[in-house]
Amino acid sequence: MNAIIEFEDVHKQFKEKKALTDVNFSINKGEIFGLVGPTGVGKTTSIKLLTDQLKPSEGTIRVFGESVTGNHTQLLSKMGILSDRSVLYERLSLYDNLRFLASLYDRPVSTIEDILEHVGLASSRKTTYKHLSKGMKQRANLAAALIHAPEILILDEPTASLDPSAKANVHAFLRQLNEQGSTIFLTSHDMNEIESLCHRVAFMIDGTIYLCGEPAQIRSTYAAPTVTVTFADGNVETFNNSYTGMTSLRNAIESRKVQSIHSDEPSLTDIFLDVTGRKFA
Amino acid sequence: MSLSMKRIFAIVRKDRKDSMKSANIVPVLLIPVGMALMFAYVMPSDLDMMFEMYVGVILLNLLFISGVVPANSLAEEKEKGTLRMLLYTPTSIAELLIGKNIHYFCLSLIGVLLSLLILQVPISWGYFLVAVIPVAFFCIVLSSTVGLLANNNGQIMITLFPVIMGMYFISSMADLYNVAFIYTIKRFLPIEIFYDAFHVSFYGGSFPWFSLVVTLCWITVISIIFAVVYRKQRYT
Numbered sequence: 481m482n483a484i485i486e487f488e489d490v491h492k493q494f495k496e497k498k499a500l501t502d503v504n505f506s507i508n509k510g511e512i513f514g515l516v517g518p519t520g521v522g523k524t525t526s527i528k529l530l531t532d533q534l535k536p537s538e539g540t541i542r543v544f545g546e547s548v549t550g551n552h553t554q555l556l557s558k559m560g561i562l563s564d565r566s567v568l569y570e571r572l573s574l575y576d577n578l579r580f581l582a583s584l585y586d587r588p589v590s591t592i593e594d595i596l597e598h599v600g601l602a603s604s605r606k607t608t609y610k611h612l613s614k615g616m617k618q619r620a621n622l623a624a625a626l627i628h629a630p631e632i633l634i635l636d637e638p639t640a641s642l643d644p645s646a647k648a649n650v651h652a653f654l655r656q657l658n659e660q661g662s663t664i665f666l667t668s669h670d671m672n673e674i675e676s677l678c679h680r681v682a683f684m685i686d687g688t689i690y691l692c693g694e695p696a697q698i699r700s701t702y703a704a705p706t707v708t709v710t711f712a713d714g715n716v717e718t719f720n721n722s723y724t725g726m727t728s729l730r731n732a733i734e735s736r737k738v739q740s741i742h743s744d745e746p747s748l749t750d751i752f753l754d755v756t757g758r759k760f761a
Numbered sequence: 762m763s764l765s766m767k768r769i770f771a772i773v774r775k776d777r778k779d780s781m782k783s784a785n786i787v788p789v790l791l792i793p794v795g796m797a798l799m800f801a802y803v804m805p806s807d808l809d810m811m812f813e814m815y816v817g818v819i820l821l822n823l824l825f826i827s828g829v830v831p832a833n834s835l836a837e838e839k840e841k842g843t844l845r846m847l848l849y850t851p852t853s854i855a856e857l858l859i860g861k862n863i864h865y866f867c868l869s870l871i872g873v874l875l876s877l878l879i880l881q882v883p884i885s886w887g888y889f890l891v892a893v894i895p896v897a898f899f900c901i902v903l904s905s906t907v908g909l910l911a912n913n914n915g916q917i918m919i920t921l922f923p924v925i926m927g928m929y930f931i932s933s934m935a936d937l938y939n940v941a942f943i944y945t946i947k948r949f950l951p952i953e954i955f956y957d958a959f960h961v962s963f964y965g966g967s968f969p970w971f972s973l974v975v976t977l978c979w980i981t982v983i984s985i986i987f988a989v990v991y992r993k994q995r996y997t
Binding site: 568 | 763774845850852
């Protein structure tokens with residue numbers, strides 16, 4: 481695998497408070513990686529370190545094999561960054577905002593129309609930013625993050641303030657971007673979002689990574705060794721996945737009408753709670 | 762640290778568009794010009810009175826645009842969150858400050874020229890440059906320093922506005938009261954060069970070296986303070 485973002489033994493301390501402790505993970509090219517945890521556990525600090533807005537107390541963060549410290553300008557031209565607090569200039573039109581950003585990245589003005597088409601805001605190009613709806617603003621912010629065709633998209637709680645429909649639109653767009661080759665680093669406290677979007681996830685609590693892997697792999701690791709069968713008559717029975725359990729299951733399926741069969745895999749939320757012993761906030 | 766002129770001028774263009782639509786900035790730009798228009802119709806016959814009035818209005822214009830507006834604009838970027846967005850681009854704080862200051866420096870010159878045109882004040886270009894450029898430079902650096910420290914426009918109004926207005930009133934009213942200690946303070950104000958250069962241009966006399974040196978000292982001091990604040994604030 482080709483890792484393009486690497487956190488190696490990263491610690492971050494703010495005076496008395498430890499924000500990150502021994503954080504290690506890497507993100508491969510072309511994947512959607514989710515950093516998940518409740519509010520205030522160090523997700524945004526990780527992004528600030530990644531974007532050279534903060535310096536790690538210890539450890540190294542590399543992007544494309546280069547340390548981020550001191551490479552601010554070069555690295556930020558390869559990254560698109562969006563958070564739920566992202567804003568554009570409210571008195572300027574959407575087009576003027578994007579034109580300003582395009583000139584900061586030295587991109588041709590022609591890219592603006594393509595991006596606006598892409599995020600479905602072509603008809604709102606002359607609307608001032610403050611007159612856009614919340615969902616449209618977030619799509620405009622996404623357009624701003626994509627104006628320079630970044631190789632990595634960093635999303636800090638991108639849908640935290642959106643309604644379900646706007647959230648679904650953003651998710652669909654992110655999948656589309658990923659299919660086109662973008663690598664996406666996403667932080668969220670919404671486990672459903674992480675589960676539906678990410679190829680790999682890392683659980684973070686109090687600045688420490690507790691678990692990292694593919695959602696399906698994590699679920700199967702923590703799955704109970706049982707299968708639950710609901711029969712047409714309404715009866716529900718659980719079968720162990722041992723040899724005898726599976727034989728009983730085969731006999732039951734042959735003799736009775738089955739409505740559904742489910743493996744007893746826990747959700748990522750259940751696993752998170754189990755592993756970290758913490759509640760989501 | 763490498764500076765990109767393209768990014769700096771993109772910031773100048775953005776600020777030009779944005780400030781013309783700002784309810785905080787437009788009045789600050791319009792009030793002194795409005796005052797100049799008003800004074801142009803109430804023209805005193807006494808030359809001393811005319812000098813005090815005209816120079817006062819033009820100085821007020823310069824102090825407002827170069828002294829208050831840059832801090833206002835920077836604080837607004839922080840307050841609204843656009844500064845964070847800019848820092849996610851390859852733009853550095855230095856480029857942002859240079860871009861903003863070029864814009865407000867030009868705006869100050871335009872404001873002063875407009876006032877001079879409205880009031881039809883006779884001044885040579887040499888004295889105009891000596892009067893305006895050091896004061897505009899000092900005010901912009903002072904304003905940027907306060908802008909880096911302040912988090913919102915309320916803080917600007919509490920801290921910077923009294924300083925700017927205090928300097929203005931001491932400078933323009935000292936002669937009225939004729940109190941020795943106020944007069945001494947006035948002589949050491951960074952904006953005194955403005956009055957002195959206009960005075961020499963109006964009435965004749967020797968070049969105001971003392972005021973120019975005082976202003977240059979103030980520029981050095983405020984530039985050092987700015988550099989310290991900039992280093993401390995850029996990672997905050």
